[in-house]
Amino acid sequence: xxxxxxxxxxxxxxxAEYWRAAADGHLLIQRCLHCGHKQLYPRxxxxxxxxxxxxxxxxxxxxxxRTFTVIEVPGHPAWREEAPYLIALVELDEGPCLLAGVLxxxxxxxxxxxxxxxxxxSGGDPAGPLPFFARDEP
Amino acid sequence: xxxxxSCAVTGVAEIPPRRTTRGQTxxxxxxxxxxxxxxxxxxxxxxxxxxxxxPQVGETPQHVPATVAEYLGLEPRYGDVVDLGxxxxxxxxxxxxxxxxxxxxxxxxxxxxxxxxPDNVPRSPNRNPIxxxxxxxxxxxxxxxxxxxAARHMADFGTTAEQLASVPVFxxxxxxLNPDAVFHGKDIAVEDVLSSPxxxxxxxxxxxxxxxxxxxxxxxxxxxxxxxxxxxPVLLLGAGxxxxxxxxxxxxxxTTTPLAxxxxxxxxxxxxxxxxxxxxxxxDCYSIMLALTLEDAGLCRKGDVGPWMADQDFSSxxxxxxxxxxxxxxxGQADLAGGMCHLVEAVRQLRGEAGARQVTDAELALxxxxxxxxxxxxxxxxxxxx
Numbered sequence: 001x002x003x004x005x006x007x008x009x010x011x012x013x014x015x016a017e018y019w020r021a022a023a024d025g026h027l028l029i030q031r032c033l034h035c036g037h038k039q040l041y042p043r044x045x046x047x048x049x050x051x052x053x054x055x056x057x058x059x060x061x062x063x064x065x066r067t068f069t070v071i072e073v074p075g076h077p078a079w080r081e082e083a084p085y086l087i088a089l090v091e092l093d094e095g096p097c098l099l100a101g102v103l104x105x106x107x108x109x110x111x112x113x114x115x116x117x118x119x120x121x122s123g124g125d126p127a128g129p130l131p132f133f134a135r136d137e138p
Numbered sequence: 139x140x141x142x143x144s145c146a147v148t149g150v151a152e153i154p155p156r157r158t159t160r161g162q163t164x165x166x167x168x169x170x171x172x173x174x175x176x177x178x179x180x181x182x183x184x185x186x187x188x189x190x191x192x193p194q195v196g197e198t199p200q201h202v203p204a205t206v207a208e209y210l211g212l213e214p215r216y217g218d219v220v221d222l223g224x225x226x227x228x229x230x231x232x233x234x235x236x237x238x239x240x241x242x243x244x245x246x247x248x249x250x251x252x253x254x255x256p257d258n259v260p261r262s263p264n265r266n267p268i269x270x271x272x273x274x275x276x277x278x279x280x281x282x283x284x285x286x287x288a289a290r291h292m293a294d295f296g297t298t299a300e301q302l303a304s305v306p307v308f309x310x311x312x313x314x315l316n317p318d319a320v321f322h323g324k325d326i327a328v329e330d331v332l333s334s335p336x337x338x339x340x341x342x343x344x345x346x347x348x349x350x351x352x353x354x355x356x357x358x359x360x361x362x363x364x365x366x367x368x369x370x371p372v373l374l375l376g377a378g379x380x381x382x383x384x385x386x387x388x389x390x391x392x393t394t395t396p397l398a399x400x401x402x403x404x405x406x407x408x409x410x411x412x413x414x415x416x417x418x419x420x421x422d423c424y425s426i427m428l429a430l431t432l433e434d435a436g437l438c439r440k441g442d443v444g445p446w447m448a449d450q451d452f453s454s455x456x457x458x459x460x461x462x463x464x465x466x467x468x469x470g471q472a473d474l475a476g477g478m479c480h481l482v483e484a485v486r487q488l489r490g491e492a493g494a495r496q497v498t499d500a501e502l503a504l505x506x507x508x509x510x511x512x513x514x515x516x517x518x519x520x521x522x523x524x
Contacts, residue, residue, distance in 0.1 A: 010270040041271045067290035067392055070339040075279025076261075087277050089286060089387050099387040101275045108339070112293035123275065130274055 006078040009127045015042045017056060023129045027118040029096050031057045040096035061118035062136060063092040068114075070107045082124060084108075090116055090133055102133045110135070142407050145235035146371035146523065149179025149357035150482045154318040155350030155470030159253040162351070164196040165209045167251035171355035172210050175247065179357040180367040186357075188216040188237055188246030190230040192474045196253055206249070216243040223509020224421055224471075225379075225516040226250055227354065227478030232377035232518060234358035244359065251353025252473035259349075268385045280423070281346060283386040283511035285338035288426035290392040292340060294441065297429070299340055301444035303331035305425035306344050306467045308452045313464025315454065315495035320348060320470040345425035345467075352472030354479050361523070372488045375502075376410070376519035378403025383513040393441070397506055398434035401517040405436075408519035410502060412436035415519075417487045417503040418458060419480040422465040431506055432460070435517075454495040462487065462495040477507035477516075488522040 011019050018041075021028045030042045034051035045052050068088035074080055086107035091097045101123050102116060116133035123132060151174035153167055168191075176183055191206050198205040203217030216237050222229040227250060234246035264273075291297045310326050313319035326344060334343040359365075361373055380396035380403075383389045405411060412435055420435070422428040429443045437458060438446040452460040463469060463483040466476050484503035486492045492500075500522065507516045 007269070007273055009274060010265060012270070015270065041267050067286040067293070069282050069285035069289060069341075070336075071276060071282060072336045072338065073281075074276050075281060076273065076276060079276035079278075082276060085276060087275050087282060089392075097387050099272045099275060099277055099385065112290060125274065127274075 004077040006125055006127070007076070014044045018042045022120055022131045025120045027059045027061050027131050028056045029059055029092065029094055030054050038095050040098045057094070059092055059094050059118070063090045063116055065089070065102070065110060065112055065114040065116060066091045066097060067112055068102070068110055086110055088116070088133070098131070100131055100133055102135070104135050139239060140407060141232060141235045141239060141377055142375055143373050144239050144361060145358055146361040146373050147231065147356050147481070147485050147520065148359045148367055148369070148371050149175045149181065150355065150485045151175035151178055152354045152479060152482045153251065153352045153472070155320060155352040155472040157254070157320070157348070157350055157470070158256055159351030160255055162253055164251055164253050165206065167253065167353045168195070168206055168249050169210060171249050171251055171353050172247055175249070175355040175357050178368065179359070181245065181357065183211065185245045186212055186247045187214050188234060188243035189214040190218055190220050190234060190246060190248045192226050192250045193219050193221045194252070194474070214243065216246070222507065222514045222516060223474065224423060224477040225507030225509040225514050226474050227481050228505050228507040228516040228518045229379065231356060231358060231374060231481065235374050238358065238360055246358045247355065248358060249353065249355040250475040250478045252351055252475065254349065254351030254473070266384070272385060272387070280511060281338040281341060284424040284426055285341045286386055287392055287430065287512060288340050291426065291430070294393055295444065297444040299332060300328055301447060302340070302345060302425040302429060303328045304447055305422070305428050306331055309422065309461055309465045309467040312453055312462055312495070313468035316463045316469065319464045319468045320350065321464065321468045341424060341426070347423045347466045347471040347476070350470035350472050352475060354472070354475045354482050356478065356481060356485070369489050369491070371523045372485045373521045373523050374518060375521045376404035376406065376408030377517070378407070379516045381514045384510050386511045389512060393430070395430050395434050395508070395512045395515060397431055397508065397515040397517060400515045401435050401504070401506065404504070404517040404519045410519060415502050415504045416459065416500045417462065417484060417497050418460045419484040419503055419505045420460060420465070421477055421480060421506045421508040422461060422467050423471060423476065423508065425467070427508060428465070435504060454497050459497045462492065462497060480505050480507070484520050488520055
């Protein structure tokens, strides 16, 4: 174990449902009940029309790697022993984009456009599961 | 009302970036910079009636303008914080001009500085969305975001690691004419860059700016041809700004930065085009940052920067002089003052006071600043008054 603890998780009233669902194996996005805009991360208003009337939509869980990096020297010392690890911007098939870790043996086995699938995983964090992705391969 | 030609940078000062500033305080650095910039403008401290400072002044997280004013013995009529990361420097210049143009003050001191103790680098106490949604994946700091921008440019356009490595190589070479640069006289080759440790693929250590302490300052006044001053004034001819996101996951595009819009606005206000510019003082916290900016400044077509760079001479005597002082990749980055150092170099060039690295007949300069993860951007066009 790393000597430096990971920074704790944060959650707000607007995001608590997202984290709760993710831990249960469901990846949610926010959908504006006024204009239909879909967004991540969850907020208290729609970024397109500023309506505060927002609902949750469960995603299929699939998406594509928009871009990625393999972290060899982490910005935070708590991840030093995890390196190298792969993080990516994943564009969900529903539209919204999020940053997440991509699991799997060789972190360098990836390319822009790689298909990935949501998986709830703790990523080695005792604080519990988060939305991660795994390579979606036949 | 336009800012075009209405105001001028009449004084500048710099405390060159260094790895450590042990024993110094940020307020102390600001005091040295204020004195030097005001003297450079041929003014007295009592002439300063406007004050723009950065956030995160080490000893005082809040009430920064009042604290700095008090420390300097100033009673300004206008005080504010400009919180645009590395874009704060050029962002201050047009805000100072706007305040002067609006009649709120006459002489604005713009100052950015920070100390650095390499053994005690403070961690950000963020509770923002990046902290909630990205830090739990080990995605802390800026390296990962610029690495992802580089990865996408490589995927879309075939840009190679060798091509990006040429950026710190030419900047180190330019710094051979800047004795103040941290890496003065330390030339490197593409192979050195490619054999330096991988930090966040595809970015290696020598493509990433060296964090330092230090600072830079500028004095902005109304453009007045009758004023007697130690140096030629440098006119603000154009300015543009664009903010789009804090986290790269929210960026509208990954290979075109908001600088494209900011630079276009600044060119329009100045009435110039890319080919008119004599000196490019471009924000360069990473190799990919400079490459993206060269494209977004209109010097080459989007996506072409890799092969294009190989055919250019970016030295002070070259066809496109870019960062004749070596930029931040060769000088080091004094925290938020990094962007202001690009302004100081442009002013020196336009005054004709850049010494061995003087660009011949430098009359027009573009200065860019970039903050956060390619999401808060400022461009200004400066012109020699002569």
